Amino acid sequence: MAEAVLLPEPRPMKKKCPQALVIMPDDQTSVAAPLAGADLPVFAIEVKGLDKRYRTNGGELHALAEVDLTIPRGSLFGLLGPNGAGKSTLINILAGLVNKSAGSAKIWGYDILERPRQARSAIGIVPQELNIDPFFTPRELLELQAGLYGVPPRERRSDEILSALGLADKAQSYARTLSGGMRRRLMVAKAMVHNPPVLVLDEPTAGVDVAFRQQLWDHVRDLNRLGTTVLLTTHYLEEAEALCDRIAIIDHGRVIACDTTKSLLKRLDSKSLTLVLGSDLDAVPEALKVFKGELADPRHLIFHYRPSKSPVSEILSAATTAGLQIVDIVTEETDLEDIFLQLTRRGQAKGRDER
Ligand SMILES: Nc1ncnc2c1ncn2[C@@H]1O[C@H](COP(=O)(O)OP(=O)(O)OP(=O)(O)O)[C@@H](O)[C@H]1O
C-alpha cells in the first residue's frame, strides 16, 4: 500500500513534536466539513472590532485598534502595510497563536473562540516566523500534519504538494538541511495538507528566489480559481497589484483602506506624461506653464496631471502649438506603490501622535 510507505516512521520519545501539535484540532471528524456544507458563508473571514494590546516592559502597545475586515469567500485578498502595522498580529489571532484583547473573528462562519476546532480546520496558515522541526523530513512533516488534521491516508497528497512547491527532491532530507527559502516553501506546503477552504500566507515569499515567487503565485492563483479563498501579506506591492482582487491597507493597527484593487488604483487621480523632445529646450514655454510642466533635462518635459481634470490631448495640442518637436511620449499610470505611500505617509504623523 503506497500510503503506508509514506507514513512517518515511529520516533523516539525524546524527539520534540512540531509546534503545530499544540494548536491543531483534535476533532478530526470536522476537518472536511467546511467545504461540504451547503450553506457556504458569504465571508471567508469576518473580523469585527478586533483589538490587540501587547504588554511591554514600559506599558502596553496598541497593535490593533478596533479592526473591522470582511474577506468575501472566493477572493484573493491582499493585506498590506508597513513594518509593524499589525498584519501578523491579525493573522496570528486568526491562527490561534495570539489572544485578542477585544472584538470577534470568524473563519468560514465559525467564531474562533466559540468554535475553535471548526475555525482552525477551515484555515491553513503560513506564519511569518519559520517554525519547522529540523529533525523531520518534509514528507514526514506533511504526513504528520495530515494526521493531525485527520486526513485519511488515501486522501493525502504529500508528494503532490511537495512537487508543486519544488521540494520533491528534498522529500527525504532532514528539514535542518534545507535552505531558508526551502523552509519557507515547506511552511507553505504544511498549510495546504488538509485542503482548507481558506489559505492565509504571511509573507510567504520573504527570502525566496524570483522563480519560486512566480511559481508560488501561479499556484496560489490556481487554488483561488478552484475556490480557495486566499489572504496574503507581501511587501512586493507590484505582485499584490497583479494578484489580488481586493486589498486592505493597514497602518498603525488601523485599516486605512479596503477596496477592490481597481477602485483603489482609481483613487489617486494622477498620471505623468513625459514628452521626449527632438531639440533642446531652455525653459518651459509660457503656454505650457498652466499644465505645470517641468524640464527634467533639455530634452525631457514632464507633466503630472489629473486625467479627470486635464485630458492628455489638451497638453499635447498646447505643446504642438508651442512649436515643440515631440519625438516620443511616455505615460505612467498610478500604481499601488503610489497609493500605498500616499495613504501610509498620511497616517504616519497621526499614528505617532496616538502611540
Ligand atoms: N509579542 C509581542 N509583544 C509586544 N509587541 C509585539 C509583539 N508582537 C508584535 N508586537 C508589536 O506589535 C506591532 C505590530 O506587529 P506585527 O508583527 O503585527 O506587524 P506587521 O504588520 O506584521 O509587520 P511586518 O511587516 O514587519 O511583518 C509592532 O509594533 C510590534 O513591535
Ligand SMILES: [Mg+2]
Ligand atoms: Mg508581519
